[in-house]
Amino acid sequence: MRRLLRPARQATYDTVFAGVYTALMTNLLLAVACAPLVIALALVGDPFASWPLFAMLSPVCAPALAGAFGCFAGIGEGSARVAGTFWRTYRRAAPTALAAWTAGLAAVGVLAVDVAAVAGTPWSPALVPFFVTAAVLVMAAVVAVLVLAAEPPPGRFARTRDAVLPCLYLVARRWYLAAASVAVLALAAAVVLARPVAGGLVLCSPLLYAGWATTRFVVAPLLPAGRVAA
Numbered sequence: 001m002r003r004l005l006r007p008a009r010q011a012t013y014d015t016v017f018a019g020v021y022t023a024l025m026t027n028l029l030l031a032v033a034c035a036p037l038v039i040a041l042a043l044v045g046d047p048f049a050s051w052p053l054f055a056m057l058s059p060v061c062a063p064a065l066a067g068a069f070g071c072f073a074g075i076g077e078g079s080a081r082v083a084g085t086f087w088r089t090y091r092r093a094a095p096t097a098l099a100a101w102t103a104g105l106a107a108v109g110v111l112a113v114d115v116a117a118v119a120g121t122p123w124s125p126a127l128v129p130f131f132v133t134a135a136v137l138v139m140a141a142v143v144a145v146l147v148l149a150a151e152p153p154p155g156r157f158a159r160t161r162d163a164v165l166p167c168l169y170l171v172a173r174r175w176y177l178a179a180a181s182v183a184v185l186a187l188a189a190a191v192v193l194a195r196p197v198a199g200g201l202v203l204c205s206p207l208l209y210a211g212w213a214t215t216r217f218v219v220a221p222l223l224p225a226g227r228v229a230a
Contacts, residue, residue, distance in 0.1 A: 024205070026068050026072075027202070027204050027205050033090060036060050037058070041192075048193065059105070062097035066094070071085050071086050073216075096146075100142050104141070170222070177215075181211045184207055184211040185211040191204070
């Protein structure tokens with residue numbers, strides 16, 4: 001009983017406050033980096049009905065997510081410079097993140113058109129699950145590439161296309177974890193669209209952290225030697 005009532009060590013409090021500070025600051029930096037999307041959210045009454053607009057604006061989220069993932073990686077390494085880590089990772093990962101996001105968005109768009117084309121036909125029970133599964137696999141691979149791009153240098157892959165096939169293999173191998181990660185990130189996006197203030201300032205970072213940690217575990221074999229997955 002005395003052990004339960006004993007005050008925690010100072011290092012424990014420091015870790016908790018550092019995590020809370022990182023989460024709040026990351027939310028603020030994400031809002032700044034995704035300013036076009038945030039402005040559109042403020043102007044559009046029904047975000048779900050205007051999904052084509054948000055799909056076109058979504059590439060601005062790619063380097064911002066990489067910046068957030070870099071901040072999460074910094075927690076484990078004891079980094080307290082959240083803003084510096086965010087923008088440094090943002091600049092370094094922007095080309096890779098934009099290329100992966102744009103390619104993934106195009107692939108998911110094609111798959112969505114295919115789903116609409118076969119819906120209501122005799123082939124829909126067989127083809128619709130295939131197209132949906134392929135879309136989830138593509139999204140999981142894009143997130144995996146962003147996680148790798150956010151890792152501190154030196155990275156293992158110099159070009160984006162060199163990381164795509166290994167990421168596809170790993171997310172397909174651990175599909176249950178990849179699907180859970182995509183579901184958590186989709187929940188984060190839905191929360192932000194439905195409740196921009198509460199979602200963007202409070203709930204965004206914990207959900208993104210859960211998706212990042214799961215995906216980082218999936219791509220652990222691709223991490224540089226000596227860097228342990230969260």
